[in-house]
Amino acid sequence: MALIVLVIILACIVFMVSALRFKLITIPVMNYFKSALPSLSQTEQEAMEAGDTWWDAELFSGKPNWQQWHQIDAPSLSDKERDFIDSKLVQLLSMLDEEQIQADKDLPDAVWAYLKQEGFFAFIIPEKFGGLAFSAQANSTIVAKIASKSLSAAVTVMVPNSLGPAELLLHYGTQSQQSHWLPKLASGEALPCFALTALDAGSDAGSIQDFGIVCEAEFEGKQVLGLKVSWDKRYITLAPVATVLGLAFKVYDPQHLLGDSESLGITCALIPTSHEGVTIGARHNPLNQGFMNGTTQGNEVFIPLDWIIGGKGGIGKGWKMLVSCLSAGRGISLPALSAGSAHLCTRTTSAYAKVREQFGLPIAAFEGVQASLARIAGLTYSIEACRQTTAQAIDMKKSPAVITAIAKYHLTEMSRTVMNDALDIHAGKGIQKGPNNYLANNYMGIPISITVEGANILTRNLMIFGQGATRCHPYIFKEIQTIQSLDEAQAIKPFDKLLMAHLQHSGVNVLKALWFGITRARFSQAPVSGPTKRYYQKLTWLSTCLSLSADLAMLGLGGSLKRREMLSARLGDVLSHLYLASCALKKYEHDGRQQGDLPSVSYAVEHSLSEGFRALDEFFDNFTHPIFAFLLKSWTHITGHGCKLPSDSLVVKVCNALTYSEAARERVSHLCSVGEEGAVHTMEHAYILAKATEKERGEFKKWLRGRTDTLSMSFEEKVALAVADKVINESQGKSLLEAERWRVKAISVDVI
Template identity: 45%
Template structure:
């Protein structure tokens, strides 16, 4: 019995110091004192004290520890650690770690999270969104762009150039706007809610490309010449990276250049230059946005110096150059047709094109630095462009679907009040909230100087995947209206363009399975990168410090996961009280569980985890959903914690935590060692998987918020372009929604009167007139119901065309059926049975 009590004392001491993550010396001292107490006060065998003293001495005396423990481990570690290629090394070194490191630690610092500034627009940025951006949106006709002109109209192009849309990221000293990353993203979001093609056109010059690269790496001469011209739209840039044989494997591009001497004519000045040091380049690129119309081509290629003209190594590496597209040998102009989007995109190529060394971005000093330059800039651009377009899709889907589901009736009831439909609307609202929150937090990091490379991968993958989900649900709710494309279909183009966002800037499959956790495990973990570098540098002392810290880190997370799993994290601290406190506690719990599982995965699988892409993807999903949950909590806090937004917060956080739990479950279930998987599960989920997806009633609350003109709805769709024109297919929604809500009581009264035989007539209009004649409703109420029905019909009508599917006529002339007029065009005769005709009349019996 005494022995059991002694073991219990030592065990409790061990759990306590492990849980609080005490330093090794303090933990050792506490364990030693506990053991001494067990021996002296409880009569335990002195052998226990001797064993503990020996173990603690080995752990704390560095020479002894290195000789007996870490040096043998170091030898094994060097053998099993796969070598890191130069491109992998540069990718790991690129960008920064930020809030993602906290999530990887198992102990997120929420005070730090909430001390990050809430993103805000300056007066100048707000004026640009309210002014030129609003004007641009009014000028855009997405149907015309996509199906008629196949490009932005010339006056729209000129407006974009004149107003500085192409120079938002360029510094003011060069004539640009020098907007924050937050403002840049919001401009793209607003335009994308109006036209995806226009958004891409504005987005690309402000993302990864010549402007970004020149500002960071260009020579003063390059900056002074090109940046003012880019800012004013005098030059149209593109950046050519992707080759037919190298897409996501950008490091494997076959395009090459050879250092040599040659002659060329500068297309900018017409001057001839003889026998200058330069590069003869051959390339073939594709998927290059703005490529067909670009005046400046940013080009990535591998550079070789076989004759040693630069005095260094012969295989120099990836290099980036800036080439005027009028230069002899540059071939551009042909176009790809990406889905239904018609933004300018196409291939370009050249064979043995000579360029001077001064056209290398950054000049001769930056040859071979191209990959590092690209991945550093990519960590910024991937947080902005496609995530902003995904946010736009979420806002558009939430705004339109919520309104449509309240306006559209079936069986005398708004379709949004059917539980199957409200479930879909809840997903739309919740995912829109998640996407916006996730990007807002990342933009905050960018604007305080971070370049969060891991978070950029999370945003690119998870925002575009959520975009796919919200548009799928929006299409389901709109049904036939969304299936038949035409000028009044505001969803089809976004839905058809989903593969573009899923594919570009790194295919989503690879981003999820190889990049998020693969990069995050190295960059965000407090010890792994140090261990890997110690192996590369054969530094046993650095490895000793790192591996001891790593062991303590893993043990601490195991203990924390177990204790919080057993207690439901009930005793974990939270920075907020009230209804959100439980979410902070559960994030902390799942952070420790994730950190432990990740460590055990790396320890048990070593370098092979890199090739266990399904396992890596699940760990990436867990990390990503922890990030999304904390981003949602941050957004709610920054918005002032409005009580009416609570259902959106609850749905979003509960879904993210549940998805994190399921990702860990998938990792544990599929671990190659079933025994180890079982043991980890006992620590991570000691009482089973207790987190649940949002309850049905939470989703119903979210759906209701989107089906009414609420303050919550307005906050959710902030920075969406919202026309007030009743003739606009989106602009009419608010008018119709308000009119329908205002007359719902009257419609109910009329239906009841009809059932009771007090209101008669063959058509809906006849019955409405009869209701006035009998005094059931007033003339003013008659007018209100008539207007609501006309607006409703305008919302639910589907575009139709002539027999050649040309000339959409809805809205040009008027079709009159059973006394109900609506914008339409003459059409071929339709079935004239009463049932077929009445089925088209709102409110008519079927």
């Protein structure tokens, strides 16, 4: 006992006496950090500084402030935005025929004209330049609704309002550039594209080989300083029809006309496509989608310096421009496409499962179908919650690169799962192409969302935890900056301050993790009572486990963690599912705790909890130091975590909510464009009539059961006989005939 007391006293002396602490703890740890922690390259440093953190930092801390999370205002739209959606968007949707668009490989001329005339390319442009100045929430909602009707049109609208000339000009353009280009972009007079991807530069945008050489040349009758730019880009959306080309390339100054440096870095410029030497027009065929996508080339095309975004001062700042604007695009556009497809699947599949019958019952009555239908509804709720919340962060003037990467990866992947389930339930109807198939075109387009703006494999394995570990951790990024920016003598005191705070933070998490592991977090504070209380407690527990595991991974593996992508991706999955579950719970609270939504909320959160703890277990099982991993796993959930995938009983509740609560079904599929004609309208109308005639159809089928005299009769003849036998009255007979006519039309497929 005396020895233990002596050790504690000595430890206290070491920590309390700064000279001893510096010598015995701070300097050795700082030297270890120099060799162990990942160093940041210039491009990584710029990427870190280009964005910021939000709720992701809270989740990474191990102590998320749920009260603060709930205090964030609910997502909303302005009256102006609602009016646009209720009028101009509705009109656009009525003009879209995706089957014809894909056949023509282009939008109709009338649609192009309408998009330009009504400002569909001007959502992000301020009103003083003739734009609409819509919120990210409105931008996302509009694109999602269009995506439920036509992916080709949605992508066409999405690109000018995402990463592109307008976005870059607003943040980095000179006043002259803004005044010249933004009114033209707002009116549709100028149609933009942005060219980044090249043969050997895809997700690794920093490796682009396209270049510009600083030189003097004649331009508009004068000798001016500029660049001779050469490029060969591919996969560029709107390039075949663009009138202004945003271009990313590297700048070199071999004659030192601008200064001492020769390699000046990635730069972005705006070039009219009518400019001599610019080549556009060649098209790709992205999975038969009808939007414009193609190549652009140029060889030693001279441009003046004032065509560079930001002017001369913008040279070399292109990488920072790109990473800051890409995060906004990831947070708005691709989640919107995913939500549109998911809402389409939820709306139509819930209807199809009701009107399609096998073995004398609607297929919605079969548990195998219910399992897939519940997953569709639960994941769609999660997708919509994340879409709304992430757009809200952007409206709050945040640039949360990690959160937008989470949204991009997980929403596109969940949308793929939802679509696959929808196709499974629709079976033969889902695979026969034609005007009656409302799923096939979106199904074919899903891999495009998976691929663009950072392929999903890269996003998951390198970005989410790769940036999240340093950006979101309360101390690691600051510690790395201190070590890299100062010499040892200058760094000791600030590093010591950070280290002591870091040790205190980790020590608290160690104790919390053990307590949560023993109690399964049952005594953890939660901001609400009722059926969702336990979800908050378990999420706090998972957050603590993540924080502790991240410290173990970074200190144990150091710089090699960058190369251990499978390990880091699993920690990224934990962070991602914490965020997804947070969004679902936030939406449930802001929507007024609608009881009809509770089954879908529970499904979404339980799915994320199960996936989050599963990813954590797999991290422990595959960690380089198995003894430490075993001890930490035992420490953090010594009695097990008990988080499983949604139960069978919950699956039934989700399906019942879809069937019996029209309000709940509407909320989880409200982005789906139903319209007044077309295949989706047909299915929805058949569903409405099927529900309205459910009782008399049951009586009718009961009367038919076992009869052989009606086998050769048509449905109309059977109904007439049932009316004559007074099984149903004449009015009910007419309703049954009408419902059957629409049911047959809804489940029919196209023939050629």
